[in-house]
Amino acid sequence: MENFHITKEFSEEILAQVREQRETELASVLDRLHAADIAELFESFELEEALYVTSLLDDEKRVNVLAELEPDVRESYLQSFSSDQIAKEFLQHMESDDAVDLLSELDPEQAGEVIASIDDREHSLLLTSMMRYPDDAAGGLMASELIKVNINWDVRQCTEEIRQQAEEVSKVFTVYVVDDNDILLGIVSLKQIVLAKASTKISEIFESNVVSVNAYTSGEEVASKMTKYDLVAIPVVDALNRLIGRITFDDVMDFVREEADKDYQMLSGISENVEVGDKVWVLSRARLPWLIIGLFGGVMSSIVIGGFEEEIARNVSLAFFMPLVMAMGGNAGVQSSSIVVQGLANNTVMGGSILPRLGKEFMVALINALVCSAIALLYGLVSKVGYEITIVVCISLFSAIIFASLMGALIPLVLDIFKIDPALATGPFITTSNDLLGLFIYFVTGHAVL
Amino acid sequence: MENFHITKEFSEEILAQVREQRETELASVLDRLHAADIAELFESFELEEALYVTSLLDDEKRVNVLAELEPDVRESYLQSFSSDQIAKEFLQHMESDDAVDLLSELDPEQAGEVIASIDDREHSLLLTSMMRYPDDAAGGLMASELIKVNINWDVRQCTEEIRQQAEEVSKVFTVYVVDDNDILLGIVSLKQIVLAKASTKISEIFESNVVSVNAYTSGEEVASKMTKYDLVAIPVVDALNRLIGRITFDDVMDFVREEADKDYQMLSGISENVEVGDKVWVLSRARLPWLIIGLFGGVMSSIVIGGFEEEIARNVSLAFFMPLVMAMGGNAGVQSSSIVVQGLANNTVMGGSILPRLGKEFMVALINALVCSAIALLYGLVSKVGYEITIVVCISLFSAIIFASLMGALIPLVLDIFKIDPALATGPFITTSNDLLGLFIYFVTGHAVL
Numbered sequence: 039m040e041n042f043h044i045t046k047e048f049s050e051e052i053l054a055q056v057r058e059q060r061e062t063e064l065a066s067v068l069d070r071l072h073a074a075d076i077a078e079l080f081e082s083f084e085l086e087e088a089l090y091v092t093s094l095l096d097d098e099k100r101v102n103v104l105a106e107l108e109p110d111v112r113e114s115y116l117q118s119f120s121s122d123q124i125a126k127e128f129l130q131h132m133e134s135d136d137a138v139d140l141l142s143e144l145d146p147e148q149a150g151e152v153i154a155s156i157d158d159r160e161h162s163l164l165l166t167s168m169m170r171y172p173d174d175a176a177g178g179l180m181a182s183e184l185i186k187v188n189i190n191w192d193v194r195q196c197t198e199e200i201r202q203q204a205e206e207v208s209k210v211f212t213v214y215v216v217d218d219n220d221i222l223l224g225i226v227s228l229k230q231i232v233l234a235k236a237s238t239k240i241s242e243i244f245e246s247n248v249v250s251v252n253a254y255t256s257g258e259e260v261a262s263k264m265t266k267y268d269l270v271a272i273p274v275v276d277a278l279n280r281l282i283g284r285i286t287f288d289d290v291m292d293f294v295r296e297e298a299d300k301d302y303q304m305l306s307g308i309s310e311n312v313e314v315g316d317k318v319w320v321l322s323r324a325r326l327p328w329l330i331i332g333l334f335g336g337v338m339s340s341i342v343i344g345g346f347e348e349e350i351a352r353n354v355s356l357a358f359f360m361p362l363v364m365a366m367g368g369n370a371g372v373q374s375s376s377i378v379v380q381g382l383a384n385n386t387v388m389g390g391s392i393l394p395r396l397g398k399e400f401m402v403a404l405i406n407a408l409v410c411s412a413i414a415l416l417y418g419l420v421s422k423v424g425y426e427i428t429i430v431v432c433i434s435l436f437s438a439i440i441f442a443s444l445m446g447a448l449i450p451l452v453l454d455i456f457k458i459d460p461a462l463a464t465g466p467f468i469t470t471s472n473d474l475l476g477l478f479i480y481f482v483t484g485h486a487v488l
Numbered sequence: 489m490e491n492f493h494i495t496k497e498f499s500e501e502i503l504a505q506v507r508e509q510r511e512t513e514l515a516s517v518l519d520r521l522h523a524a525d526i527a528e529l530f531e532s533f534e535l536e537e538a539l540y541v542t543s544l545l546d547d548e549k550r551v552n553v554l555a556e557l558e559p560d561v562r563e564s565y566l567q568s569f570s571s572d573q574i575a576k577e578f579l580q581h582m583e584s585d586d587a588v589d590l591l592s593e594l595d596p597e598q599a600g601e602v603i604a605s606i607d608d609r610e611h612s613l614l615l616t617s618m619m620r621y622p623d624d625a626a627g628g629l630m631a632s633e634l635i636k637v638n639i640n641w642d643v644r645q646c647t648e649e650i651r652q653q654a655e656e657v658s659k660v661f662t663v664y665v666v667d668d669n670d671i672l673l674g675i676v677s678l679k680q681i682v683l684a685k686a687s688t689k690i691s692e693i694f695e696s697n698v699v700s701v702n703a704y705t706s707g708e709e710v711a712s713k714m715t716k717y718d719l720v721a722i723p724v725v726d727a728l729n730r731l732i733g734r735i736t737f738d739d740v741m742d743f744v745r746e747e748a749d750k751d752y753q754m755l756s757g758i759s760e761n762v763e764v765g766d767k768v769w770v771l772s773r774a775r776l777p778w779l780i781i782g783l784f785g786g787v788m789s790s791i792v793i794g795g796f797e798e799e800i801a802r803n804v805s806l807a808f809f810m811p812l813v814m815a816m817g818g819n820a821g822v823q824s825s826s827i828v829v830q831g832l833a834n835n836t837v838m839g840g841s842i843l844p845r846l847g848k849e850f851m852v853a854l855i856n857a858l859v860c861s862a863i864a865l866l867y868g869l870v871s872k873v874g875y876e877i878t879i880v881v882c883i884s885l886f887s888a889i890i891f892a893s894l895m896g897a898l899i900p901l902v903l904d905i906f907k908i909d910p911a912l913a914t915g916p917f918i919t920t921s922n923d924l925l926g927l928f929i930y931f932v933t934g935h936a937v938l
Contacts, residue, residue, distance in 0.1 A: 298748035306826030336812025362786025376756030
């Protein structure tokens with residue numbers, strides 16, 4: 039699998055083998071492929087073909103492929119299975135975090151049926167309790183499979199525990215140390231276990247200085263802690279500090295990427311999580327809301343401009359600089375809100391009062407407004423646009439930049455205080471309002487000066 | 489350190505201890521703090537205070553703090569040390585990837601002096617060879633410290649090797665298996681080593697199915713492979729498939745975040761990597777370029793509008809819908825380019841020809857243009873804006889959305905082919921051109937119809 043890419047040729051070759059049901063050949067290829075690659079192949083398969091390939095996979099690989107599928111592909115794939123089959127052929131072999139993700143994608147009724155079909159009562163209770171946590175909190179991101187050892191054990195007992203859990207816990211990075219009541223006391227790295235003597239007490243080698251999170255800690259905070267301290271996994275505890283799960287780097291990496299994508303899409307005016315590969319109508323549907331809000335904003339602006347019809351008729355050059363002032367206000371607003379949104383997302387904006395931050399934003403806006411107005415003034419003087427209109431442009435440009443910058447910084451901060459996603463401030467509604475504001479400032483100034 | 493946050497009170501308490509040089513108290517606090525937290529504290533210290541705190545840290549923690557500092561803080565901090573001190577007090581204790589990062593931040597002359605001051609010739613040769621790789625390629629991200637074992641060894645020898653390397657390699661996740669010529673053959677997980685007997689041959693338990701990258705593989709591809717296959721570390725090989733380093737999840741997590749931040753800032757028109765906490769003039773400087781390009785675009789638009797002065801004088805309502813058509817073209821363009829940019833960044837846009845993708849974008853744009861024009865038509869009919877101007881708005885809106893969408897999708901794809909960062913397409917230059925295009929379409933239509 040060294041430096042392997044799924045090429046078009048490879049994908050066609052596999053498809054041919056699937057269609058001709060060349061089982062031995064296929065089995066050997068599938069054996070060498072990573073679940074993520076098989077999942078990628080599934081996207082070019084018909085349902086029948088995907089089901090045939092599934093039948094050639096062992097339990098572990100089958101559930102790994104399922105976990106790697108895109109949600110919409112997984113949904114249509116699972117429709118070929120009964121609730122009982124989903125429970126017995128998939129859920130029972132899945133790690134708890136993947137199982138919970140799968141259950142939360144089903145409609146509640148079917149999820150209930152699937153859980154009821156699980157034979158192991160302890161397992162179904164565990165999944166039910168895990169489903170209670172919000173998707174984007176530590177409890178929703180964690181898996182319950184982990185290796186934990188008692189502080190009173192020695193390294194031999196610890197190795198034995200790893201052996202017994204080895205099948206269930208696919209990736210072991212750290213061993214968690216607990217007391218008799220399951221209270222998290224610390225960690226031991228696998229490296230230390232490899233190097234220690236079998237008779238060494240865990241209490242002698244464990245590290246008590248451990249970073250943990252609560253089940254209700256937000257995904258953002260989990261990500262920021264793991265990134266800050268370079269953690270490969272972070273333990274999750276309940277309110278009594280009892281160890282209930284762990285979150286590994288790969289889940290957090292996915293989370294970070296999804297959050298960044300969401301903020302990016304908000305800024306570019308796309309309302310759903312879409313990809314280039316999605317269907318035309320999905321892409322179109324994701325993009326229409328912003329366009330329609332923008333259209334509405336445009337109609338509003340036409341009404342504002344219409345209100346100043348006389349001024350324009352008297353002085354047509356007033357129309358020339360309308361787009362300039364609007365766009366500049368819009369740009370300045372997007373800049374200041376996106377810096378605040380990014381700061382909140384990366385946790386570099388720390389708690390505190392809003393006023394000093396607005397003061398700073400005012401200073402930044404003041405400098406930028408002065409520079410831009412000076413350039414506009416210079417242009418007005420060397421060109422032949424006229425003295426009066428130059429004054430109007432300079433004053434309104436100056437006010438629009440300052441006003442839009444302050445609003446741009448204020449809105450995400452306020453949204454964040456009310457626990458609303460601050461990225462909304464970079465969305466179409468606010469940016470369209472900003473444009474209208476610039477336009478209004480422009481005409482009011484024009485009315486006053488001309 | 490459980491659920492520890494650096495509060496203002498804590499930071500002031502530490503600062504007081506530093507100023508009064510309460511050494512024993514401080515040493516015990518510092519001992520319990522993670523290097524990342526100490527680095528955070530450094531940002532509120534004067535240089536003198538930072539140097540005093542440094543003197544209380546052991547070698548390992550000192551270099552870890554240095555590696556965690558923000559680049560600008562690190563730069564001013566290192567100015568208090570001679571090249572010889574930088575080599576002996578810092579570089580010699582650092583992991584190779586941090587050492588290379590540090591050297592590349594120094595000016596080339598000083599970097600040369602520092603390397604010359606390293607006593608261990610092998611170490612200086614290694615760093616010199618690592619500095620040759622581009623920052624954003626696998627070779628620039630990797631560390632050379634890793635645990636490798638010969639395929640002919642047994643588990644006992646492997647454990648012994650881990651013991652000997654334990655001090656140099658702080659985090660061990662995987663043991664790399666090589667032949668006598670250092671050719672990468674596979675991996676053994678620490679879990680397998682813990683569970684295997686001491687006499688077991690490595691050749692019996694190693695996994696030959698290993699994903700690796702070349703030293704010149706791009707950081708994006710490294711990140712996408714590690715994310716796709718959920719790898720905690722990835723081995724880096726040279727052209728002869730010899731193992732030369734490894735990249736761990738934390739470095740890739742930082743890389744992914746930085747790349748996402750860059751794309752976000754490009755989209756919001758910010759030209760440098762800035763944070764809310766930066767100085768006013770830094771923030772201002774990062775934001776002025778886009779504003780000035782926008783200003784230039786505004787002046788251009790005033791000239792375009794000026795060219796249609798007569799049309800506006802004859803029919804003032806033409807001015808009313810100017811911002812609408814401009815903004816809609818701009819919005820549609822940003823949407824289509826940001827989807828392509830994100831697709832390229834996440835590797836969901838696969839290689840292939842441009843034409844089918846433009847065809848798809850055309851379909852999406854067609855639907856959106858039809859819907860928006862239909863809404864505009866409806867508005868024109870129910871309001872009293874007039875029959876002719878409604879026709880102008882609908883036709884130009886339709887053309888502007890389609891044209892801007894196609895350009896928006898085409899430009900990042902073309903930039904990518906020429907190995908230029910496709911995110912540039914979401915930058916101010918292209919978006920301003922898009923606005924002008926919409927304006928031009930509007931007036932040409934207006935001129936033809938009215």
